[in-house]
Amino acid sequence: MKVTKLASTCDIKDCPTIYxxxxxxxxxxxxxxxxxxxxxxxxxxxxxxPMELIRKAVADGLI
Structure with missing residues (x-):
């Protein structure tokens, strides 16, 4: 399976993230x-x- 990072609440590995x-x-x-x-x-x-992650992904047009 190929996985692509879409949105995260920070730049380090251990943060809520959508792929x-x-x-x-x-x-x-x-x-x-x-x-x-x-x-x-x-x-x-x-x-x-966090809801912030969903809002960021939507605002960035990723989902």
């Missing part, structure tokens, strides 16, 4: 919350990202 793939999907890097109280299937996960 595009050559599969026509997005990958999201963020914190893994544990206090959500939701039931999530074993093959899925939740990732928490």
């Amino acid at each position: 595009a793939t050559d599969r026509g999907t997005l990958l999201v890097q963020g914190e893994t919350p544990s206090d959500h109280g939701l039931r999530v299937p074993a093959h899925e996960t939740l990732v928490e990202i």
Whole structure:
């Protein structure tokens, strides 16, 4: 899978980031919350990202 960085909230590696793939999907890097109280299937996960990241990606015309 080819991955391309679209938007991030900082310039270092360990920050919330949105990536595009050559599969026509997005990958999201963020914190893994544990206090959500939701039931999530074993093959899925939740990732928490700041709204600022979505706003930046939209403003930059990336998504």
